[in-house]
Amino acid sequence: MPPTAAARTPRAALAELLAGNRRFVSGQPVHGHDVTAAAAVASGDQQPYAVLLGCIDSRVPLEAIFDQTFGSICVIRTGAHVLDRAVCGSIEYVVGQLGVRLVMVLGHERCGAVGSAVDALRSGRRPGGSLRYVVDRIAPAVHEVGVDDPDAHPLAIRRHVRRTVATLRADDLLAGPVTAGEVAVVGALYDLATGEVALLPEE
Numbered sequence: 001m002p003p004t005a006a007a008r009t010p011r012a013a014l015a016e017l018l019a020g021n022r023r024f025v026s027g028q029p030v031h032g033h034d035v036t037a038a039a040a041v042a043s044g045d046q047q048p049y050a051v052l053l054g055c056i057d058s059r060v061p062l063e064a065i066f067d068q069t070f071g072s073i074c075v076i077r078t079g080a081h082v083l084d085r086a087v088c089g090s091i092e093y094v095v096g097q098l099g100v101r102l103v104m105v106l107g108h109e110r111c112g113a114v115g116s117a118v119d120a121l122r123s124g125r126r127p128g129g130s131l132r133y134v135v136d137r138i139a140p141a142v143h144e145v146g147v148d149d150p151d152a153h154p155l156a157i158r159r160h161v162r163r164t165v166a167t168l169r170a171d172d173l174l175a176g177p178v179t180a181g182e183v184a185v186v187g188a189l190y191d192l193a194t195g196e197v198a199l200l201p202e203e
């Protein structure tokens with residue numbers, strides 16, 4: 001499906017994105033990251049069909065795992081996809097100004113940032129600096145699943161994705177289009193071992 005068709009509805013955008021992940025997993029990516037691909041979209045306006053918010057983890061390069069090329073998706077990455085105003089404003093820009101209809105929040109197994117939040121809450125020792133801000137944004141997910149739960153880390157990874165999705169769905173500029181069905185915000189999880197992306201079911 002050409003990106004312009006994928007851009008028309010949230011469902012089409014999601015199908016295109018997941019098709020890209022299947023190409024990646026099957027070892028048959030179609031997009032190379034060379035200067036020819038960059039040059040092909042250098043002129044004119046960009047028309048991405050999705051915006052992805054993921055973790056900074058070096059093992060989760062979003063363009064690669066969805067077999068995307070220059071101009072197809074916008075990518076934002078923070079530790080454990082933590083939101084702040086700059087992130088929200090960037091997503092608002094992509095949706096409002098570029099007409100993108102799909103927002104995906106992608107967590108991943110063994111996320112170190114979520115692990116840091118679990119450790120901080122269990123030990124009672126919060127990190128200093130701006131890392132504290134990141135850990136404090138993840139902490140509610142850890143509390144929700146139970147700090148002392150032996151599976152707190154994997155459970156909090158999923159819970160934190162869901163909380164991030166919920167926050168974005170309620171965002172000032174996104175809530176209207178989301179309610180109208182014009183824009184979708186979905187949560188998903190990346191499996192480091194298999195390369196597969198699985199959508200988190202709606203609760």
Ligand SMILES: [Zn+2]
Pocket residue numbers: 055056057079080108110111112113114
């Ligand atoms: Zn991570």
